Amino acid sequence: MRPEYVIKLLESGERIDERKFDAFRDIKIETGIIKRAEGSARVKIGKTDVIVGIKTEIGEPFSDMPNMGILKTEAEFTPIASPDFESGPPGEDATELARIVDRGIRESGCIDLEKLCIKEGEKAWQIFVDIQIINHDGNLIDASALAAVAALRVTRVPKLEDDKIIRDKTEMKLPLLHTPITVTVGKFSDKFIIDPLKEEEEILDSKISVAVMEDGKICAMQKSGESSLSMEDANEMIDLAVKKSKEMRKLL
């Protein structure tokens, strides 16, 4: 579909796949699909397909947080997922996505990092959240954030015996305190769009990703896109994100 057609449709109040402007595509969540990982989930939003694997390793806590576990989030936009992705280290989009997902988890206090301390100042559990895009059809952020949270909810922390990780024995379920849900709202001309397709993303003026907690409070936000937003727009988009996050939360 060419950009001119997408724009023409949007201006006349329609979307390529005949969805309402505030509707999500079909969302499918599968957990525990990667047995090798301590936690995993595969999320499909329409044709967008993302796998998140959680690995638990031992590492040194940060010096300014000596009694807390460590969270590390990375994303790979490998060329298998789209003709637009290139081989090589993560570019700015992949890096930004990883950091947005990371902030949602970190700032919400999702993981009880204190319970992941093994020896203060010396050893703590490192939780690696690795995002693999399998097929890119837009809205990678929401799909990745949802997959990350779905995976964390089924993650188990393995047993430690004499400082060795015994992976086929479980010490405990990963201690979780909160469940952040991230919803991205796009803006095109005077219209707000939920769950943009790849072709829609290419013509959006700007978008805001909002991480929402169970009580409706917001723990992280990110605006991207080349155009500016008025305060009214931003407020409306935030409200819409919070509203839609409730819908997505029900799917977990």
Add this chain to the structure above:
Amino acid sequence: MGMKTDEKLIMNGKRLDGRKKDEIREIEMKVGVIPNANGSAQVRFGDTVAIAGVYGPRPLFPKHLQESDRAIIKCRYNMAPFSVEERVRPGPSRRAIEISKVTRLALEPALFLEDYPETVVDVYIEILQADGSTRVTGINAASLALADAGVPMKDLVVALSGGKINDTLVLDLCGKEDNYSDADIPIAFMPRKKEITLLQMDGELTPQEIKTIIKNVLKAGEEVYKKQKEALMKKYEE
């Protein structure tokens, strides 16, 4: 290969996962799993899962990489960080670079590259879960993805590993067997004329043992070929 254990890998004809020496793990194959790719497939052998995507033939830049009389094929084998027991940092390791090369050479002889001069066929393999024999699983997936993409082929490419554990010759090594094996031989071949396109080995074997393993793999590969054919046909059933 190379690790030592007192644990018996095969006892009374049964392997750790209950298999007989010449039994292949449970196989699952699905074609057309990545809508953006021209062709794709996901293949599972036991707990090893690989997904392959093919893009092309498509234009190749920079121009100096083009071949005037044929397409070139590029291959990238990559392991997801969560695919292995201990998380692996994203990015190509030397092992992944070598496997990318031998995979390319395993697939190339099967393709009619002359039909598409000056272009490139990009093959991407992601290992989602690793439990031994990942490169052959990747090759099986890539072969299906190439057929799904409509790249003209002389034959499919079938791949399977053979080896020796506790003095017994076996087929389809899983992760633990791979680590503690006396030898591990991944093989890829074109089934119609049994032409071998990948042959690697590490370990210690007599020439006779190697020949026996090759023969066994080529025979057992027919089972894998059947599954590949089924998977391709299944995409077009309803």
Add this chain to the structure above:
Amino acid sequence: MAETREIVIPGEVLCDAKEKKPSYGTFIEDGKIISKFLGIPRDSAGYLSVVPLSGVYLPRGNDKIIGFITGVEKAGWMVDINAPWSAFLPLSEAVDEFIDFKKTDISRFYDVNDVIYAQVSDVKRGDVVLSMRNPMARKLKDGVTIKITPSKVPRLIGKEGSMINAIKEKTGTIIRVGQNGVVWISGEKTDKAIKAIKLIEKKSHIIGLTDEITELLSD
């Protein structure tokens, strides 16, 4: 389960080389005719071909195609024809009047992003040359373009145009189908036409598809 036409896979032996003559999508080895593609075998007067179920567009002389202007050069235009090679439309094949291209900005005839219905005049290895001399050639204004698998174009057109004409009639649209898998649609019920076209692409190998399409269009 719907009945499908017979499907063969790459490397599958179709018959003895003595029985038939090899055509597109097949090759001969050891006295046998073998399929190159995952596709449907077709016997036309003793010539055995295999129509691939997927694959990129392979340009051939005289093909009528729909392309997108991607660049304006001095003496012609670069065109994206949905193939692994880009094509070139020479000024001399597009404009009748004499143009001094050194003094003229030829983008006034065709500019970047314009959609054209043209013909492949020559293919030499990776070089594809287009022409707009054929009276059917023109710039396609407005409308929408979608892409389908090139090998499914004959199915979309149907016997003597029966399928595509049915879609045009029932949806009141103008449709141009390029051999290169690009389809241009313009009119009131464009989305209905697109639905029908996508269904044909998905089920081109199923027998009884015509009835399903007729049903879809009658709604």
